[in-house]
Each structure stands twice: as structure tokens, then as C-alpha cells.
Amino acid sequence: MKISDISVYVCCPDRNFVTVKITTDEGLYGLGDGTLNGRELAVASYLENHVAPCLIGKDARNIEDIWQYLYKGAYWRKGPVTMTAIGAIDMALWDLFGKYTGQPVYQLLGGKSRKGVKVYAHANGASIDEVIEQAAGFIKEGYKAVRLQCSIPEMDGTYGILGDKKDYYKMQGDRHLPPEQPWSTRKYLNFIPSLFKKAREVLGWDVELVHDVHSRLTPIEAAKLCKALEPYDLLFLEDVMPSENQAEFAGLRPHSTTPLAIGETYNSIWDAKTLIETNSIDYIRCAVSHFGGITPLRRLADFASLYHVKTSPHGAPDLSPIALMAHLHFNYWVPNFGIQEFVGFGTDKLNSVFDYDIYVEDGLMKTSDKPGLGVDFDFSSVEQYPYKRSYLPVSRLEDGTLSDW
Numbered sequence: 001m002k003i004s005d006i007s008v009y010v011c012c013p014d015r016n017f018v019t020v021k022i023t024t025d026e027g028l029y030g031l032g033d034g035t036l037n038g039r040e041l042a043v044a045s046y047l048e049n050h051v052a053p054c055l056i057g058k059d060a061r062n063i064e065d066i067w068q069y070l071y072k073g074a075y076w077r078k079g080p081v082t083m084t085a086i087g088a089i090d091m092a093l094w095d096l097f098g099k100y101t102g103q104p105v106y107q108l109l110g111g112k113s114r115k116g117v118k119v120y121a122h123a124n125g126a127s128i129d130e131v132i133e134q135a136a137g138f139i140k141e142g143y144k145a146v147r148l149q150c151s152i153p154e155m156d157g158t159y160g161i162l163g164d165k166k167d168y169y170k171m172q173g174d175r176h177l178p179p180e181q182p183w184s185t186r187k188y189l190n191f192i193p194s195l196f197k198k199a200r201e202v203l204g205w206d207v208e209l210v211h212d213v214h215s216r217l218t219p220i221e222a223a224k225l226c227k228a229l230e231p232y233d234l235l236f237l238e239d240v241m242p243s244e245n246q247a248e249f250a251g252l253r254p255h256s257t258t259p260l261a262i263g264e265t266y267n268s269i270w271d272a273k274t275l276i277e278t279n280s281i282d283y284i285r286c287a288v289s290h291f292g293g294i295t296p297l298r299r300l301a302d303f304a305s306l307y308h309v310k311t312s313p314h315g316a317p318d319l320s321p322i323a324l325m326a327h328l329h330f331n332y333w334v335p336n337f338g339i340q341e342f343v344g345f346g347t348d349k350l351n352s353v354f355d356y357d358i359y360v361e362d363g364l365m366k367t368s369d370k371p372g373l374g375v376d377f378d379f380s381s382v383e384q385y386p387y388k389r390s391y392l393p394v395s396r397l398e399d400g401t402l403s404d405w
């Protein structure tokens with residue numbers, strides 16, 4: 001089964017997605033997600049100009065060799081653009097191999113380890129009551145875990161806590177440039193424990209609660225927050241500090257038993273190695289797209305299992321349904337599975353472009369047994385919903401200093 005064509009599609013059904021299609025001489029095709037929020041065209045160009053020409057004629061079944069060829073063979077290793085491109089190719093090859101063998105990908109990975117994949121929903125709001133009301137709605141629908149994010153009083157529009165009021169493109173203005181948003185660590189730290197206090201009072205203790213700090217704290221601030229939230233028994237606190245300095249995380253452990261999660265910006269096992277082997281985290285959140293595909297994610301999970309670290313792949317709306325399906329298959333199999341982030345089924349436009357085979361039942365995400373990843377793509381969407389330049393917001397302190405986000 002030789003690779004005969006690799007095509008890249010960039011479309012914007014309410015937000016941008018990069019989709020890779022690998023076609024073989026047998027007429028089968030596989031799909032991969034190459035979306036890197038705010039840098040979509042860089043990945044598309046890397047794929048079209050640097051990756052595709054090298055792969056034509058290769059046997060599509062040699063998934064591992066192709067991964068090594070693109071990773072080691074390029075000399076320039078890691079980095080989000082490169083690894084997202086490799087991730088898209090790897091996903092498409094697993095999809096293809098599934099179609100070729102007539103098996104769903106989870107079966108090829110080693111079969112199902114569970115009945116379904118536990119997910120956490122997102123409750124976002126402008127006030128504590130709004131967030132809790134949303135969370136209660138999810139619990140009623142059967143979700144067993146919810147992430148709570150709330151606007152901080154007197155802090156206008158901070159990314160990650162705008163909830164339903166966020167219009168992604170309007171935020172970026174007529175020139176389509178990164179929106180700038182204010183940040184005050186003091187206001188945040190003063191406020192956020194009250195959200196979880198009220199959540200436990202109203203929602204009780206059965207539901208698992210998650211919160212994402214978006215990498216905004218220093219080590220001592222992070223320690224304060226971990227301690228302050230300890231009474232509310234979170235499933236995990238995500239990205240409590242910026243992700244570069246792995247060694248700093250070990251310093252949080254003596255302060256608190258609040259479980260920690262990180263990994264959505266990691267591109268390689270080397271980004272997480274120290275964190276894992278020093279038992280500094282509890283959940284590793286690397287994504288199939290930005291981490292270079294199913295092939296390295298499997299290696300990471302096996303390594304993490306030695307240290308009791310569970311997987312919790314990133315599941316934001318800027319990962320396309322192809323990545324969501326790849327996570328679903330991976331999660332069905334992975335022995336040290338923790339939980340999957342799930343932001344819902346997307347907009348009507350998105351669902352008219354991607355045809356993906358998932359449903360959620362009693363808080364568990366499931367799929368039927370279609371061969372491959374179980375996802376298809378409307379290739380005409382490129383003309384119908386062309387790419388629109390778009391950026392993530394930039395965060396500044398109240399005095400204007402550029403800050404972590």
C-alpha cells in the first residue's frame with residue numbers, strides 16, 4: 001500500500017482547521033488533524049513543502065518508520081509546527097491502516113480497556129452562579145466531571161474565562177490581530193477558591209472538578225492556590241505554572257495534595273520526562289496532534305504508567321474532530337487512562353464539515369466499530385469556509401506588562 005498523494009486542506013467552519021489527506025495506490029485515504037491555533041498556515045506549508053514530497057511512494061503501513069523518518073531524519077527536532085505536522089501524518093496513517101485492515105484504531109492499539117471514555121465538560125460563566133448552574137446541567141445529563149472557569153470580578157475579559165460570551169473572531173477586531181486582555185494574579189487568587197467552595201456546597205462531592213490556570217502563576221503563587229483549593233478535592237488543577245521549567249513542579253508537592261495536570265503545549269516526551277520521573281504531576285495532557293501523533297503518545301503513556309501518571313488528552317475546540325476521534329481510540333486502549341477533556345459537539349458549520357462517529361452516554365464517550373478513526377471530511381469546505389487569520393489572545397498585567405497565559 002504505497003502513498004500516492006498527500007493533500008492539505010485549511011478551512012474555517014467558525015474556526016480554522018488544517019486537515020491532511022493521505023491517499024494510497026489502492027484508493028484508500030486516511031485523515032489527520034494538523035491544526036495549530038494561530039499558526040495554521042505554518043503547519044500547512046511545512047506539510048506541503050517539506051513533508052509530502054518525501055513520503056510519496058513509501059509504504060503507508062510502515063507507520064513507525066515514517067514517524068522516525070520525519071522526526072530523526074529532519075535533524076531539526078521538536079517544536080509545535082514540526083510536531084503538529086508529524087502528528088497529522090501519523091494520525092492519517094493509523095486511520096489508513098485501520099481502513100486497510102477493516103479494524104477500528106483502538107483494536108489495532110491492543111483493544112478496548114474500558115466500556116467508554118470518561119470525559120469532563122466545560123462550565124464557563126460570568127458569575128459563580130452561572131458557572132454552577134451550567135455544571136449542574138452537565139451533571140443532570142450524566143457527566144461525572146466538569147471543569148469550572150469563571151470571570152474574575154473587576155477584571156475585564158480574560159481568556160479562558162469568557163465562557164459563552166466569547167466571540168472568537170469579534171475579539172480580534174477588524175485587523176484580525178491578537179486581542180489583549182488584562183490579568184491580575186491578586187484578583188484571581190482572591191476569587192477562585194470561592195468558586196470551588198460554592199461549587200461543593202451546591203453540587204456536592206460526587207462530581208469530579210477540574211480547573212485550568214492557563215500557566216499564569218509563579219511557583220509560590222501556584223503553591224498558594226494548590227493549598228487554597230485542597231479542601232475542595234479537585235480531580236486536578238491544570239497548567240498551574242508555565243510549562244518550560246519542569247523542575248519547578250516538584251517544589252509544589254510538599255505544599256499540597258491537589259493533583260496536578262500539564263502537557264497540552266508539549267511536543268515531545270522530553271518536555272515531560274523530568275516531570276513524570278520526579279512524580280511531580282498526576283495527569284499528562286499531551287494531544288495527539290501537537291505531540292506528533294498516536295505513535296509517540298503511546299510511548300509517553302507507557303512511560304507515564306511507570307510513575308502512576310494518568311493520561312488526559314487536551315480536548316479544546318481548536319483540535320478538530322479528527323484529533324478528537326484519535327483521542328477516543330487511544331483512550332479506549334490506554335491502560336493508564338485518566339479522563340478526556342470534551343467541549344461538546346461543536347457548531348452546525350463544524351458538524352457539516354466533519355462527520356465523526358461519537359456519542360456520550362452517562363458521562364462516557366463512545367464510538368461504533370467503523371474501521372480506522374471513524375471520521376470523514378467534506379473537502380469542498382475549503383472553498384465554502386476559507387481560512388481567516390486568527391490569533392490567541394495576549395495577556396497583560398494591569399500596568400501593561402506582558403504576562404504568561
Ligand code: KDG
Pocket residue numbers: 037212214264314315316317318341392
Ligand atoms: O489553543 C489554545 C487552547 O487550546 C487552550 O487554551 C485551551 O487550555 C485549554 C484547554 O485546556 O482546553
Ligand code: MG
Pocket residue numbers: 212214238239264
Ligand atoms: Mg488548558
